[in-house]
Amino acid sequence: MIGTQELIMIFAVVVLLFGATKLPELARSMGSSVGEFKKAQKESELNLKEFEKSITEPIAPKSKVQETAQKLGIDIRGKTDDQLLDLIQKSAEKPKEVSEP
Numbered sequence: 001m002i003g004t005q006e007l008i009m010i011f012a013v014v015v016l017l018f019g020a021t022k023l024p025e026l027a028r029s030m031g032s033s034v035g036e037f038k039k040a041q042k043e044s045e046l047n048l049k050e051f052e053k054s055i056t057e058p059i060a061p062k063s064k065v066q067e068t069a070q071k072l073g074i075d076i077r078g079k080t081d082d083q084l085l086d087l088i089q090k091s092a093e094k095p096k097e098v099s100e101p
Contacts, residue, residue: 002010018026066076069084072091076084 014026015023062070062076063081065081065084065088069076069079069088072088074084074087074091079087
């Protein structure tokens with residue numbers, strides 16, 4: 001582990017290399033770099049967890065009713081097949097818009 005004397009020596013070398021006027025700018029850029037790195041790390045961990053979750057959870061097969069409703073542009077989330085059948089029937093009863101040439 002780095003002791004007090006080593007830290008003082010490193011700080012002295014940095015001051016000699018960059019000068020006292022550049023130290024605040026250097027510290028800001030290092031801080032923003034560390035912040036961006038942590039943000040990217042959290043994002044990649046989240047993506048990895050989502051990927052692992054998608055692998056472990058079985059994908060439920062869709063019924064024909066769900067497939068048909070999805071093709072018609074009906075949102076199928078949280079709806080039973082009976083509700084979807086009603087929405088499909090309502091969709092089929094709507095008059096089609098005819099565009100004139």
